[in-house]
Amino acid sequence: MSTEHERTLAAVHQVAAERSNGSLLCATQPHSDTLHFVVDRSAMRAVTGGLVDHLGARFLISVGTDRRPLSGDFGVLHIFSLDRDHLYVLVESPIPADDLRIDSITPVVPGAAWAEREFQDAVGVRAEGHPDPRRLLLPDDWPEGLYPLRRDFPYNFRPPADDAARPKLAGAPAGASVFPMGPFFPVLEEPSYWRLFVEGERIVGCDTRLFYNHRGIEKLGDSVLTYSAIPHLAERICGICGFIHSTCYCQAVEKAAGIEAPRRARYIRTIMLELERIHSHLLWLGIAGHILGFETVLMQTWRIREPVMWLCEAICGNRKTYGMNTVGGLRRDLPDSVRPELLRVLAEVEKEVVAVREAVAGDSALHARTQGVGTLSEETARSICVVGPPARASGVAIDARIDHPYAAYDEIRPRIVTEEAGDVWARVVVRLGELAESIRLVGEGLSSIPDGPVCAEIKDEIPPGKIGVSVVEAPRGEAIHFVLTGGDNRPYRWRVRAPTYPNLQALPAAIRDGNIADTPITLGSLDPCFSCTERVETIDRRTKAVRVFSRAELLKMCRARAKGGG
């Protein structure tokens, strides 16, 4: 352990001790790259503010846990990353069960806004002083005082639906009018609702409603599934980066339980992760072209992408749900027979990607549509804790593969691609650069892959009460999985954060003062991945009142129309 690393550790300890002002309850180091502080809730805002101000810590995610069966209280945990020092800092506060409040850290860490609203919704710990404490992930008709992630809430309980409920959305500021984008909108592959406030075609603000299709995956993980079943569910969290989530989960459990995956498994994980990045970036480039009305780019990039999907199918039998990862390594080896095919496809894709890059880079019409559009300054990107290509395009040089090396990235070193401009074009350039880099990484991984087993032998039960944090650089940014091990062969708490979560929070800043026409490509340039709602907004012509129809009213209208023989 270098002296520099020790100095950092000392600095973190010092900040925690000073800022907590005597209420630091406990400080441990569960893993070499993880520091865990328990502070009194009154000191939470001060400690987290100190970490951000003095050490440049980057907020990752919050975890709210109902620990009543264990210790009779609740817990709120904020996870930070010290990227340059390869360190995770966990700051936790116990919350007494009879007084579920904690000071919100959003005033000092703006990027924590959604995370705090989420634990407020899910376990019922109120974030005091939150600037926008509205509901985030629960449906609008969910009864007050019912918290799905509490231990006494059965996973299959369905509260009665209230069809009259409507989202609480902000009204337009004076002088502006509302331009609804979504929930169903041609450019959104998945539904989401952005209520844009516009003056003419200029955007002066926006409000949003997401998370209607919350699937309760975390709940299933800590109530029904087992350690080795969860990777198969984790894979289905995202429609594109399945391997990323299963890897991230497995690494978190491996870390918590002290299991070391064999080198060969780590290499194969790396290869699969990079293949996923290749096909995801190609997919994104096509969608970006589609958003700009440039269908030829869509058709060509998706054609180039297809052989990569076939490759995944040749490796594991499926284009996307691979079923390869398990705690301790992999369930199946990379067959030797796909090696020549893999190399051939890679060479082919590399050639085509170069051609696409030249065509896209020199297209002045594309420059006109993307340069100076949807700009995120480095400062904003840092404060909202943007991740992945949008962060790197704004000059924030973070990449989990380098900051927190996992799988085989300690030996196969990726080069980080950054841009300064922070606009849509910079995001295109970053992704094109990463595409070439990923192709190189797969080749390198293939040539240096060691022989050996692909799965560690796990003899003992996974001990309860251990913490594991794992971060994987997905094509869209870093995915984070947090695991607190439990009994019954399943985690006590499993927390997932997908990269779109912080990036979507940056959209209002990116589209502000822009044009309606730039909104789709700005949203698209964040490469979002989200869920859906089934409500529409209409305007009553007689009263000119804006109102949102509920599902029941819509159904009634449809039926009335069908009966009328319309």
Added chain:
Amino acid sequence: MDFFVLSVLKALVVAGALMTSLAYLQWVERKVIAHIQLRLGPYRVGPHGLLQPLADVIKLATKEGIVPSHVNKPFYLLAPFLAVSLALTSIAVIPFGPEIEAFGVRTYMQLTDINIGVLFLLAISSLSVYAVTFAGWASNNKYSLLGGLRAAAQMISYELPLAIALAGPLLIAGSLSLREIVEAQQGVTLGILPRWMIFQPPAPQIFGFVIFLIAAFAETNRVPFDLPEAENELVAGFHTEYSSLKFASFFMAEYANMITMTAITTTLFLGGWLPLFPAEYGSNFVPSILFALLAAAALYHGLHPARRKDRFSLPVVALLLAAAAALFLIPIVQTFLLPLFWFLAKAGALMFLFIWVRGTMPRFRYDQLMSFAWKFMFPAAAVNLFASALLVALFAR
């Protein structure tokens, strides 16, 4: 023959040809775009998807025509009607060929040769702004309204450079009749070039041609100027609330406008029905040679072992092409088919350009489009007009 009967006959022929080409233009567009994008395009309905337009027409005609309750009904219903009727009207003054004699009747290959044909075209194209504006306004929908307003602003802005660029050929021809404008382009210049307006001394309208063409893209709301219906931000723009035949009307109007625009461009700048080079150099044999070459190519591919699927269809196509080649050698047929061939060849080439651009360009943003119109197109058109006027005044005749 009675003038009335003759006019009705001509109108029927032109309308029939126009409607068919409308439907098939869409097929051609889908095929060309598909091949640009390495796809096959329509392939299921009929051989090579040739019956796809028919299927589309049936589908659109039998869809339920929904009139939303919140629309301003009279204008909502008027808009598609206006769009399609205006788009089809302008074809009336386009000359497809010179005066011909068939079955003892002398007539122009043109529905009507009014002496202010150019003004008529401008008037009609200005009116068509109302169609989209009405559609956008009467729909009482934000997307429609924005689309309609964008369309109105765009069409009005681009009409200026369009009209100014169009003044160049008028200046040289000294007439507003489209037939006379074509006739003024007869002959050869510099020994080899045709005296089309884009080459004609003393003021070749090559810049005028380019400006007119770009403005024509904007007038017809085509990529890269298809903002009024930009699906990615405005759902479907001004026709968001239209379905069934009302939607089909807008669709037809767009393609009819494309045909009209290419026809006008051909007439004004590319010598209309006049051949590429005079008959004494053998231009009469160009179509025959072309069709014969195509027939040979089709036959070659049809007999190729790799094209087993097409081993019947391609020889049939080759036979048809050979028949066309032979047809063009008959002198009587030549008198009216040759001008038509040259006219359609030029208009078709322009049409291909329209489609090609769609395959290679992203959409512009609204403000970029407007500043392009006012800061570049308008001054360029004005400079072109003044320069042409000066050259004509100094050197003509």
